[in-house]
Amino acid sequence: MNQLKPHSKIMLKNSIFSSRFASKPQKTKRNIFRFILHWFNIISISFLVIWVVVGNLVAFQLEQSVLVTKDELVRQFPTTETNNSAHKLEQLRAKLGIPMLVKSNLDIATEASQKEFDQVRDDLWEYENSTSEPSKSLQQYLSVHSEDIAAIRTHLLKSDIPRWEAFDLDATINYHSEFESKTYHGLYVLQQILIVDATNNSRLGRYQPMIDSLEAFWRLNQYLSESHDFLPQLYSMINYGALVRGLRKIEISSPVWQRRLVSSYTNKMFVTSLKFENFKNYGLIRNFPLRKGGSEMEESSSSFLSRILQIFTQPYFTLSAVDLWQTKMRNLEIIFSQDPCKTIPDETLSQVSSWNTLGAIGGSISIHSRKQTRRQIDMELTQKILRLREVASQVGKFPPTLIEIESSVICKNLRYVYQPSPDGDVMTISVSPQNRPDWLVERKGDIPLSYSTKSQKL
Numbered sequence: 001m002n003q004l005k006p007h008s009k010i011m012l013k014n015s016i017f018s019s020r021f022a023s024k025p026q027k028t029k030r031n032i033f034r035f036i037l038h039w040f041n042i043i044s045i046s047f048l049v050i051w052v053v054v055g056n057l058v059a060f061q062l063e064q065s066v067l068v069t070k071d072e073l074v075r076q077f078p079t080t081e082t083n084n085s086a087h088k089l090e091q092l093r094a095k096l097g098i099p100m101l102v103k104s105n106l107d108i109a110t111e112a113s114q115k116e117f118d119q120v121r122d123d124l125w126e127y128e129n130s131t132s133e134p135s136k137s138l139q140q141y142l143s144v145h146s147e148d149i150a151a152i153r154t155h156l157l158k159s160d161i162p163r164w165e166a167f168d169l170d171a172t173i174n175y176h177s178e179f180e181s182k183t184y185h186g187l188y189v190l191q192q193i194l195i196v197d198a199t200n201n202s203r204l205g206r207y208q209p210m211i212d213s214l215e216a217f218w219r220l221n222q223y224l225s226e227s228h229d230f231l232p233q234l235y236s237m238i239n240y241g242a243l244v245r246g247l248r249k250i251e252i253s254s255p256v257w258q259r260r261l262v263s264s265y266t267n268k269m270f271v272t273s274l275k276f277e278n279f280k281n282y283g284l285i286r287n288f289p290l291r292k293g294g295s296e297m298e299e300s301s302s303s304f305l306s307r308i309l310q311i312f313t314q315p316y317f318t319l320s321a322v323d324l325w326q327t328k329m330r331n332l333e334i335i336f337s338q339d340p341c342k343t344i345p346d347e348t349l350s351q352v353s354s355w356n357t358l359g360a361i362g363g364s365i366s367i368h369s370r371k372q373t374r375r376q377i378d379m380e381l382t383q384k385i386l387r388l389r390e391v392a393s394q395v396g397k398f399p400p401t402l403i404e405i406e407s408s409v410i411c412k413n414l415r416y417v418y419q420p421s422p423d424g425d426v427m428t429i430s431v432s433p434q435n436r437p438d439w440l441v442e443r444k445g446d447i448p449l450s451y452s453t454k455s456q457k458l
Contacts, residue, residue: 055315062322069329070169070279073272077228079168085155086162092155095148098189116141127196128245129445134200142200149197150209152190156216163223172229172276173283184235187224191217191239195246202250210250217243218260226269230277233270237375240264244382244447251456253389261383265376265410271336274365278328281361286321320358327352331365340373341411341437370439376410377431377440378447384416384429385451392455397424405429411437428452 097113123138134142142149156162198213221243224236247257330350338344344366352359384405392398398420408414415432430450431440442449 051315052312055319059315059318059322063318066282066322066325069275073169073228073275073279077166077168077272079171080163080166082165083160083163085160086164088155088159089152089162092148092152093186093190096145096152096190096193098186098193124192124196127199128192128242131249133203134196138196139200142197149193149213153194153209153212153216156219157212161219161222166227166229169276169279173279173287184224184232187220188235188238191220192242194220195242199246199249202252214243214246214250214252214257225264228269228272228276230273230280233273237372240375240379241447244378247382248385248451251389253386253393255390258383258386258390261379261386262409264379267336267340267372267376270372271332274332274368275329277363278325278332281328282321282325284321285324285358285361286318288317317358320356323353323356324359324361326350327359328365335365335369339412340369340376341414341435341440343437373410374440374446377408377414377449380408380410381416381429381431381449381451384418385453388418388427388429389453389456392424392427397455398427399424406432424455426452426454 095113097115097117120135120138120141123135127134127138133139194213194217198210198217201207201210201213217239221236221239224232224239227233227236327350334349335344349366387405388398388402391402400420402418405418406416408416413435415435416429417432418427418429420427428450440449
C-alpha cells in the first residue's frame with residue numbers, strides 16, 4: 001500500500017477533526033429538540049387530564065340545578081298515550097283529504113280525496129283572510145263534504161277531547177320524529193276547515209251548524225293550548241288567529257265566547273312550553289358529541305376515534321349547554337314577570353358567555369313573547385267587539401260609551417279607542433296608537449288592529 005504523503009496525512013486529520021467538531025452542535029440541537037418535545041408531551045397530556053377531570057367535575061356541579069328542574073317537570077308532565085277519540089278522528093278526517101295527523105298504519109286518505117283537497121287549499125286560506133264569499137270550488141268542497149264535516153263535529157262535541165301521544169321531558173330531549181310537525185299541521189288544517197265551515201254556514205243563515213263548528217274547533221284547540229310542548233303551543237296561537245278572524249266575520253255576541261277569549265289570555269302553559277324548548281336546546285348541545293337520541297345505526301357508525309375524542313370534548317359541550325340553559329331561564333323570568341308591552345332593553349337580558357360559541361342555538365324568547373302578546377291583543381280586541389255587539393243586540397244600537405271598553409288587561413298602558421256614530425248605527429274600535437309598543441304594528445297578513453261594523457236592527 002502506498003504511503004500517504006505528509007501533507008495528505010495532515011489534510012485527513014483536519015477533515016476528521018472538522019467533521020467531529022461539526023456533528024457536536026447538531027447533536028446538541030437534537031437533544032434540545034427532544035427535551036422540548038418530551039416536556040411538551042408531558043404538559044399537553046397533563047393539561048388534557050386536568051381538563052377532563054376538572055372540566056367534568058365543574059360541569060357535573062353546574063348541571064345539578066338543570067337536572068333538579070328537569071326531574072320536577074318530568075314528574076309534572078309524564079308520558080301519555082294517544083286516546084281513542086284521537087284514533088276515531090283519524091278515520092273521520094281521512095275523507096277530507098287533509099294531511100296526516102299521526103303516524104298510523106291506516107289508509108288515512110285516498111289519493112282522490114288528497115287531490116280534491118289540494119285544489120281548494122289556497123282558496124281555504126284566501127277565504128279565511130278576506131271578507132268576500134268563498135270561491136265556487138271551496139263552496140263545492142264544503143257542500144260535497146258537509147256530511148263528513150258534520151260527523152267530525154258530532155264526534156268532537158260528544159267524545160273526549162282528542163289527545164295524541166306526548167312524551168315526558170327525558171324522552172323529549174332525545175326524541176326526534178318526522179311525524180311531529182305533520183301532526184300539528186294536520187290539526188291546524190282541520191281546524192281551519194271548521195272555522196271556514198262556521199263562517200260559510202253563517203253566510204248561508206245556518207245557525208246551529210255554525211255554532212257546532214265553532215264548538216268543535218274550540219274543543220280540538222284545547223289539546224294544543226293545554227300541551228306542555230312548544231310546537232303545539234305555536235300552532236295553538238295560529239289557530240286562535242283563525243278563530244279571531246272567524247268571530248269577527250260572524251254576527252255572534254255570545255257571552256260564552258267572550259269568557260273563552262278572556263280565559264285564553266293566560267300564558268302559563270306557553271311559558272312552560274318555552275322551558276321545554278329550552279331543555280330541548282340543552283339536550284341538543286349536551287348530547288351532540290355522542291349523538292344520543294339518534295338511531296342505533298347512527299350510534300354504531302360512530303368511529304372509535306370519535307368516541308375517544310368525545311371524552312375530551314364532552315366537558316365543553318356540557319358547560320355550553322348549561323350556560324345556554326341558565327341564560328334562557330333567567331331571561332324567561334325577566335320577560336314574563338312584567339308588562340308584556342313594556343320594551344326590555346337588551347342590556348337587561350342575560351347573554352351567554354363569550355366562550356360559548358354554541359349559544360346562538362334556539363329562537364329569541366323576546367320574539368316568542370311578542371308573538372304571544374300580539375295574539376292576546378287580537379283576542380282582547382275581539383272580545384270587546386263581541387261585548388259591543390251584545391249591547392247593540394239588546395238596545396238596538398251601539399252605546400255612546402261602555403265601562404272598561406277602552407282599557408286593557410293584557411298591557412297596563414295599552415288603550416283602545418271606541419268611536420260610535422251619533423245615532424249608534426256604526427262603531428269603530430281600534431288599538432290606540434298612544435303607548436303602543438314599537439313592535440305592535442300592522443303588517444300585511446296580520447289581523448287588523450281596527451274594526452268597524454254596523455248594528456243589527458231588532
